[in-house]
Amino acid sequence: MILTNQNRIEDFTRQGWWGDDTLYSLFLDALDKCSAQEALVDPKNRQTITGDAPKRLTFQEVNETVERYASIFFEQGLRKDNIVIIQLPNVVELPMVYLALSKLGVISSPIPMQYGAYEIEAIIEEVSPQAYITIQSFNGNAHAEKFSSIFVKGEKKFSLGKVNSFLNIDNSYPDSNSHELQQSYTNENPCSANDIFTICWTSGTTGTPKGVPRSHNLWLPMAKAAAFVSETKEGDTLLNPFPMINMASIGGFLFNWLLCKGKLVQHHPFDLNTFLDQISTENVKYTIAPPAIMNMLLNNPVILDQNDLSSLRCIGCGGAPLSEWMVETFQNKYNLTVQNIFGSNEGATLLSSRNEIDDPHLRAQYFPRFGVEGLDWSNPVSKIIKTKLVDVETNEEIHEPEKPGELLISGATVFDGYWNAPEANAEVFDEDGFFKTGDLFEISPQDTQKKYYKFCGRCKDLIIRGGMNISPEELDNLLSSHPKMLEVAVTGYDDEILGEKVGVVAVLAEGETITLNEIIEFLTDKKIAKFKMPEDLRTVNTLPKNPVGKVIRRELKDLFN
Structure with missing residues (x-):
């Protein structure tokens, strides 16, 4: 099944960005x-799993x-x-x-x-x-x-x-x-390389789960970019601790494993002791870990002292902003390079690697502005995409530093559109074919020559709990039928370990009371996944709304933080 239009295929093939693999x-x-x-190695704790x-x-x-x-x-x-x-x-x-x-x-x-x-x-x-x-x-x-x-x-x-x-x-x-x-x-x-290989699932920028079709040719440029960041060499051992269902693991490990003709070691679900043991016993050259784990390791130096991580050439980290302290300490004290990774199933690809940004402080904060005229980068993906920032109110392109705008991206990594979703696709691509990521970035200050992007937050209200995307709109819709609630809205609130947790803000019917357990039981009857379950509750007299009646979720978040 080929979903990419023929002109796009011919254009990218002619430029050498797509091929036959x-x-x-x-x-x-x-x-x-x-x-x-x-070639393939199971988790050591498979018996338990x-x-x-x-x-x-x-x-x-x-x-x-x-x-x-x-x-x-x-x-x-x-x-x-x-x-x-x-x-x-x-x-x-x-x-x-x-x-x-x-x-x-x-x-x-x-x-x-x-x-x-x-x-x-x-x-x-x-x-x-x-x-x-x-x-x-x-x-x-x-x-x-x-x-x-x-x-x-x-x-x-x-x-x-x-x-x-x-x-x-x-x-x-x-x-x-x-x-x-x-x-x-x-x-x-x-x-063929243009046939669809996967339909992965994401809440995307539209709030509800959407299928993301990707051909082999859409996956391979992302895999080659990951190989550049991981500094992969032929025969390397890669340790994959993220579920092999999306960009980080399919592009970063499944394809990368075959590109380097190496050994792929599997890991799931995440267990720190097993993870660290696999790194040392399997002679792992590259893996990835969430920022919370990396921070926790530095705060527990005894764990690091008890495990040999010297085989690692580098480690990828992403899903949330990185601490400058964390990146610098691993680099200077433990001689371990932390690479800063930002990506999505739709094809957004920003990668901050040491061979492009040596300073750990800068690498923690910034990503190279790939695909911007006048800026040259060595990562191959920088040559095959274009990026820009636009004002979320006016849609005008932003060129000045330190002004947040939505990141838009086009090129050989960007998908053709959500599965069977013409209305959503009309919303997420601009008139020039750029994909609207829903993520806010700003251009770095003048003293960095405006060479970088800095992540500022999300335009969308998507909740990311432990790396899993949760649509607040989906939970809103489910909870709206609860008989005790007049109005309800769900938000994410900060958590040191998971990044975010799910909170419910409810306006109750007169004379009613409600507990968090009642809400969980209600959602359990709906048979939703456990990771979407709320973990805190606030009741209010009214929900904060803008002039057209849309709930202002950022104000809901303040109720929990």
Whole structure:
């Protein structure tokens, strides 16, 4: 399925920004050169996560499983341009499922393990999937069987582990002629680099969850930018601690792993002791971690002294502003470079690396102004995108320093639009085709030659709790039907560990009282994911609103902070 218009494909291909590589073709290249090399490694604590033993696989062993998976999926009727919902933790099977589906030209739509029936049913409605792939148990709890009943339109259901009404791909083997038929089919129906590889999910800039289709050609420039920041070399070991469902992990690790023909070590869910142990025992060269973890490590030097991180060439960090103190201390005291990363599923890509900004204070605060005329940067992504800031009120472009504006971006990393959402797409692209990120930046002061962007906040009201996006509008709509509430609005409030938590501000009906537990029970009945649950409550007489009646969420946040 190709969604990119032909003129865009021809333009980017002519300029050398896009090519012919797919995830699967990159794997075949690595297999050809490194078949006996170790390729995929499970989390050490897999037994706790999934109930079975961790695996270590060479490229050849990966290939054998990928071929088996592809033949199983083909035998069960999956074909090019079908869509499959994938809900798997970071185990070695996840990249192999991606590879098998990529070979067939089937579109992968990965979702977080935290998603519940409410979110999955909405995605089913959006993409009409042909199949669902998940796992028998997760963290000691039955997982697949919870969602069996919501797939009611003949979707194929596959699992890792034995589950009623699911095909267990752990121990299933296709018929003797299925492999040959699968090979003939893929030869006759090749997947191109412009075909859609994934539909990831984001709350985007429109408030409600949207599918983000990305082709192989849209993913690869982001992967190459990540390889530049991680200073990846052939044969490197990469440690992926973020769920492999979005930009940070698919671009930064899945594709990057194959580009460097290295070893990918999986980690999930995040466990600090396991994470640090993996770095030292696996000789990890690059990984990523949220700012809260990096700050916590410096505040607990005993932990750092007990673990050997000397193998790391650098570590990526993003999702929230970085502390200058943190970046400087790791660089000067521990000889560890912290790279500042900003990106999105839609294709926003700003990367502040040491080989472009050596000063840790500047690197913590600023990002290079990629794609701005007159500024030259060495990261390859800077040559294939354009960025600008616009005033959120007037839409006029901002050229002066220290004036916040919305970041807009266009180019070879930027998606073509949300899945099946023409109205949302009309809102998020300007007349020149720039994507409106919904994020506020400002140009750095004159004494920095105005070379950098500084992150200021979000135009949108999206809540980011522990790296998970939460739409306040979605929760508003769900809670608005609560019988005790006249009005309600949800906001994020600051939290040192998670970044933000969810708070509810309610105007109650006369004579009513309400508790946080009542609200949680109400939302639990709606079957929403647990990470969206509110953790604090305020009641007020009126909600703050602007002249046209829109709730002013920034004032709600002040009620909690």
